[in-house]
Structures are given as structure tokens and as C-alpha cells.
Amino acid sequence: VTSRADAVVDVNADMGEAFGRYRMGPDDELIELVTSANVACGFHAGDPRVMDATVAAAARRGVVVGAHVSYPDLAGFGRRHLAVTAEELTTDALYQIGALDALCRRHGTAVRYVKAHGALYNDLVADATLSRALADAVRAYEPGLMVLTLPGSLSATTLADAGLAVRVEAFPDRAYTADGTLVPRRAAGAVLATVEEIADRGVRMALGEPFASRTGSPVTVRADTLCVHSDTAGAVGIARALRRALHDAGVEVRAFV
Amino acid sequence: VTSRADAVVDVNADMGEAFGRYRMGPDDELIELVTSANVACGFHAGDPRVMDATVAAAARRGVVVGAHVSYPDLAGFGRRHLAVTAEELTTDALYQIGALDALCRRHGTAVRYVKAHGALYNDLVADATLSRALADAVRAYEPGLMVLTLPGSLSATTLADAGLAVRVEAFPDRAYTADGTLVPRRAAGAVLATVEEIADRGVRMALGEPFASRTGSPVTVRADTLCVHSDTAGAVGIARALRRALHDAGVEVRAFV
């Protein structure tokens, strides 16, 4: 168990998912509550204006910017599997990272990490070829960029084997199995019911303390960052409660970069 | 008149205008004949694979890469005016420059200059607001990037006033008026008829020597780079003849960057 004296965790959320005249997510409030922002790059959401405004807000508040790379699928919001080749993923990811980084430069910040979005995130978890393809993009762009993924996944191993700095995230609003994997979202009880439960679980994750798995047995999930789902109803309330609980538990909230 | 002993000129062409399974232009041959490549960034042409292959070929041959930024209009190939705001142009340009630069990094090169494409190029020529918006993008990305535009244009002045290094181009295949402006493409005689004429004119442009304007009176057009239209039938033959004529005239062909 981490001594509370030096407990530190990051809080990340998906942001910049508006597009044109379309709004999405409570970005104005969430940007005050996270330390890392996964910013859409135009492939599943976000356009250059939205990206610009999002990184400007992040820069003003010292929030670290990550490139939230996706399959090219605005109509499907990046949530549909697309059978891309490794080369397609590498080049699509480079394109997105560079585009976002250009807008970062305008506001004196920079892309500091990469996180896959939606279906791509899920596909990477168990696909070494795709994970290597993403690693190729990150190394080509800036080998010092971190990559955010699921702890214990093939993706995490593959990215680390490729020499990248891997950071892992946990989901305080989600049920876990006894072996530390996520309960699929559609299963009964997959999402915790109350803000209090979520905040308490987040603290345990930050401290490396056990919590009850779905079957009741204790499980410990260590993570560099806690993900707040910005598309959940009540996302802002959850983020606020989480931040308060972390503060009360003596956990410092600081960007993982 | 430039002394031939130190005459130098660049040769540029639009490249990377394929998309998906669609081919466009004789890139494989032209890349051997130019010193600067204006590379499409996905808004009027080009996708991340095409961009990647184009900058890889440029890097192998020491050809300098420029970002050929456009209005977002794949169906119209960027040739239709779109009424964008200054902020839309700035952010769209940053997005494109950064995306291309990311693919450049993979091949050990970088975007070194920016040139507007199609309708945007034409609109910029006489629009100070749009020119400043492009300047904002370039300065935000990398103040050292050069910008390629039309000599004597409001665009050239405005970009220079914004502190950017402006480079100007001439079109050896086109007729000019007595005051050094291009004869509109649709006018009779706007495009020179033979490869020999084009090559001869290119040499005169490189040397700062006068040539016959449309009305017959002599005109002098100085330019840092000569543009070869890659979508002209016979583009490769024109580029070859131009290179040979420049060589025979003792003009060194070298990137303007």
C-alpha cells in the first residue's frame, strides 16, 4: 500500500469532442477538475476550432494535453471497429498527433501523451500488431511521448516492449472482476451506482488499496491516472466528488506526465 | 540582370495529390526534377498514406517539403472558394501543417515552407485579412517557415509585414501582362504552346531577363522558384526541358529554403 504521504494520481477525461456547431460534454467545467485532457483530433470528433479552444483552455489551466487518436469515423464517433492495416493506423495516428500538436504550439503547450479512443482503444488492448503500429507512430513523432492504456493488457506490454513510456489508467466508475479486469459495460452492475462509491473507489485505486470486485473478493488495481467518463450523466459531479475525496485522503492530484 | 555565375533558382511542383485508391499526377518522375514539393495535406487531396509516401520520396532525394494547405473540399479538389473566417483559416492551416510535419518526422525531414492551394491561393493574393490569418498560423507553428506566394501581390506584402520570410514564384508556362501579372488562365494564349517556349521563359525568369509580355512589350518577372504544373499534360517533359535549359544556361537549381 502506498504511503499516503507520497500518494499521487492523475485524473484524465475525454475533451474537445464537439464538432462544428455541435456541442459535446461539459468541457468548461471538467477542464477545472482534470490534470490530463484526452483531446479529439478530428477523426471521431473535434475540428480545428474545437481543438484550438480545447488546448487553449488546457494551457491556461496547466492541464496536460494528450492526443486522443481514433479510427476515421465521425458518423460513428469512433466507436465502430474498422479493419485498418498496421500502416493505416501508423499514418492515421501520426496525422492526428501532428495536427493537434500544431494547435498546441499556438498556445504554448504540446501533445505530451497519446491515448486511443473508442473502438481503437478496445481493439488495441488485445492486438499486438495494432499496438506496434501505434508504437511506430509515437516513436516516429517523439519517442518521449507517453502512451496511456489499460493495465495488464497486451497493449501495455507491446507498447513497453517497443520502448515507450506506458502509463495505465483505471476507471473508478466501473466494476472490476476478481483478477483486475473491467466488467464489460453491458453486464449488470458494470457501472457503479453512486457518486460516493465512485469517489471512494478512486481513492482506493490511487492508494493501491483493495476494493470489492464484482464477486465480492478484494481486488487491487494500480493506475497512474483515473479516467472520468465525460459522456456520463453527472460527469462533473463525479469529478468534483473524486477530487474532494482524493484531497481528503491526502492524495496529490498531479499530471502523470 | 543576374550574373550567370551566381544564378540560382528553385523548381517546385504540387505533389501527393492522390487519395485512397485514386492516383493523380506523375509524382514518381517529378520528384526527380523538382527541388521543392508542395505536398497536399488531406483537405483537397492526399491522405495519411499518400502524404507519408510523398514525404518519404522527397526525403530520399533531398527535395524540400512544403505544406500545400487548402480549403476543406475533397470533392472540389480545393478549387472552389469557401467563405471561411480568419480564425477558420488559421486553425485549418495549423491542422494541415502539423499533420504533414508529423509524417515528415517519420522520414527525417520537416515542413520547411507553406504554400496555399487552388482557390485559397487565389483568394489570398488580394485579401489582406486572409493573408494575415495564414501568417498567424505560420508564426504560431514555426516563425522560420517560409511562405510561397505571388510576387507583387497583397499577399506577399501582408505576409512580409507579418514578419514572415516570403518567397515568390513564377510560372514559366504562362503568359504575363506588361506589368508582370499573370494572364488569367481562361484567356486566349494564357498558356504557352511549346515545351521550348516554357523552358526558355523559365531561364529568363531565373536570370531576371526580360521576356515578351502578352502584348509584346518586354516584362521582367523575378522569382525565387519556378512552378511546374503537375496536372498539365506533359508535365514531366516540361520539367525535364526546363531543368536542361537551366543547366545549359548555367543556372543552379537549388531549393529556395
Next chain:
Amino acid sequence: VTSRADAVVDVNADMGEAFGRYRMGPDDELIELVTSANVACGFHAGDPRVMDATVAAAARRGVVVGAHVSYPDLAGFGRRHLAVTAEELTTDALYQIGALDALCRRHGTAVRYVKAHGALYNDLVADATLSRALADAVRAYEPGLMVLTLPGSLSATTLADAGLAVRVEAFPDRAYTADGTLVPRRAAGAVLATVEEIADRGVRMALGEPFASRTGSPVTVRADTLCVHSDTAGAVGIARALRRALHDAGVEVRAFV
């Protein structure tokens, strides 16, 4: 002045402007309050699922469906002028009308009229070439389709000269000049301040009674349909007040088709 005994007017609004996971406008409530729905066709908003759901809702309530055709510009929501040729407009419009009509067939309804959206609407008003291009599309698809436009405009004349059934609309929430044209939206006082004013003006428009122009002199604007701006804050309240006022004034609200 129309005898109240036989006064009839239509109420139309833009609908189906969501896209993918993005929502837009209070469609669920507005569909209960209009008699004609201008349904986006995928070029500025709307995707096949959104279009399907919108025409399904319209069909259930007996609301007439119109194709709300646009320039192809999702990022700009169709609000930016795009320099299309007549042939581009004709074919783009046919594509959109047919696509929407296909989804109508699934729900036992059909496209009954065409209305241009955003920048295209504004461009058509004063452009006979574009208006003829739209007329070509409508006649090719179904000469019996009506076209909705601005009264007294070159567009209205041109479409009528092309043999089409033109219907005109008025905007109860907007100030008019003494000669019956709209005060530009950005001018001071261009939008009426209260729901009551809007409802009262809508009744006068339906009855062909004069109301105060911007300068105070009376003006009469006759229209087949009253447009409720679905993107105005309070659109539902405005539509409700308008419907109630029309009812109280003895005006029948009925589709213009």
C-alpha cells in the same frame, strides 16, 4: 385583408439537424407544433439514422417533409458560401432529395417540397443561375414538388418561371423594412424581443394584416408558411405561443402542401 373565416397558414421549422452522437434542436417538441419539417439531408447536418428518425416522427404526426438541401459543409453547418457551379448544385440537390425520399418511403411518407439551407438559401435569393440550377433538380426529380423561398426574391420569380410551384415564407421573429424585406440579422433590433411580439406578428402575417416595419411605417408581408427558427433559444416556447395566438385569431394551421 384575409377574412378570418378562411385564414390558413403553415408553420415550418428546420429539423433533423443532429449528426451521429451529436444532438441539435428540440425536435421532439417542435414536431408537435409544426405542419412542415425542413429535414437536413446529410450535407450540412443529419445522417441516415437521424433522417430516418426525423421522417418517422413526421410521418406519425402527419407533418409534411421537405428536403432541406445544403452546400456540402458539415464543419460549417452549411452556413459558409461555397462557389459551386450550376451543375454541382443541380446534382448535389438531386442527391440529397433522393436520399431523404428513400428514408421517407420506409415510413410511408415522401418528400413534398424543397427548401435551401443556410448560405445556399441566402445565395439563391439573389442568384438566378443558382435558382435555375435548383429548379432543374426539382423538375428532374418530381415537377410537382413545391419549393419554399423568400417572397419577392429573384429566387421566387426564377423558380416560378421554371414552372415550379413556389411557396413563400415569413419570419415572425424578425424585423422587416418598410418595403417588406428582412432586416439583416446582425443589425440592431433585427430579432424581436418577446414571445408575445413574435406571436402577434405571426398572426398578422397569416392574416395579411400590416405590422410595424423597422422604421415604424406599416408593412404587409404575405406568406404561405411561418418559419420558426429551431436554433433560437426558446424555440419551443415561441412555437407554442405562435400556435396559440393563431388558434385564438381563428387562423387554421395546415401544411401548405
Next chain:
Amino acid sequence: VTSRADAVVDVNADMGEAFGRYRMGPDDELIELVTSANVACGFHAGDPRVMDATVAAAARRGVVVGAHVSYPDLAGFGRRHLAVTAEELTTDALYQIGALDALCRRHGTAVRYVKAHGALYNDLVADATLSRALADAVRAYEPGLMVLTLPGSLSATTLADAGLAVRVEAFPDRAYTADGTLVPRRAAGAVLATVEEIADRGVRMALGEPFASRTGSPVTVRADTLCVHSDTAGAVGIARALRRALHDAGVEVRAFV
């Protein structure tokens, strides 16, 4: 074996796969050699101008028009699997069929059949849910539309069970297994080597005569239409040879509709 006296077959090819300034395929020559044209609808290829020109050419020559519906993936030319839901396929297909049919109306013709393109074609073959989703679209649009698919496939059965008129196609340029299924394209010998072989095989398919399967044993493949791959080098020569061979064998070439 079909009596040659009444042997009839259709010849189909993919057409209208250009986009914007991009060309694709020898449409001008192929349109003279086919009886049915599978016309792209803008999702994998084709834009409204290309669609218009393609159906205009088909109408002039009495070639039947089919809607070549696809996943939405211009960058991937519809050749990448996309995990769509049944409802997404139904609505996407309706959108495409209607859009193409609108352009057909301009030229006095109509969509008469539907064929899936690329990855969607392959996915449908073995997926009853997707096949039913396509059937839903076709029935909603026009129950009399035929659907073109692979003989003996789950798709053929499912579409027929849904009450649709199914027509099946064979590929004269491809090797077949002893049980009448296609040898996968990447296998050695999957594509026949000579124009003569292809033409001969096409005649056998039209007559219902056996030909040598990959293993040498005879196989019989009956089909309503023979598909000529328009993206094969030499497609026009193949189509010409096939037409000549069919003529010489006394087989009438006539649209299957």
C-alpha cells in the same frame, strides 16, 4: 445444360468509381460492353457529378443501373470491414439507393437492382443479420428491386427468404473450388491467366456447362450475370473477348432485369 437456343446471360461491371477530379476505371469503354452497371453511390466512390454522368451514359445505351451500396469509407474505397449495426446498414443503404435513383430520374432511368460493394459484399455473404438489414432497405424502397449476390451464399438464401428477387453472379476470371465457391483472391492461381481462358469460362458459366475447378475436377456454376472486374488491368479487353465468345456460342447477352 441450357439449350443454346435460349441461353441468356447478363454482363455486369462496377462503374462510376471516379470522385471529384479523380478518375477510376475505363467506364467509357465498358459501358458499351455490359448490360448492367453497378454504380457507386458516394460512400466508397462516386460523387453526384460522377453518378450523374454514369447513369446518363447507361441510359443512353440501355444499360440497366444498379445501386452499388457500400460502407461509408472513401479513404478505404469501401474495402475495409466496418462494424455497423443492422439499422446503420439499412439506413445507409436506403440513403445511397435513393440518392442514385434521383440522378437516374434526371436521365429517364431508374435503379433496378442493388449490389453490395467490397467489404460489405464479403460481409453479407456469410451474415444473415446484415443480409436481412439490406433486405429491409430494399423492401422499404421498392420491393421489386432485385438484389445481386453470390450463388449458394447465406446472403442469397436470406434475401430470398425476405421475399426479394435474388440474382446471382459468377466471376469468369476467377478459379473456383470443386464445390463451386470462389478460390480466395490471394491464393495462388486464384485469377485466370489469359483472356481466352476467361472468355471460355464465361461461356461455360452462361451455358451451365462444367469447367475445371482448382483441383481439376469439373464444377458447374450457374449465374444470372457474369461480373467483369473493372479494376483489373485489361478489363476492356476481357469484356470484349467475353462478349465475342458469348456471341460465337450463341448466348444472348441481355440485362437480368
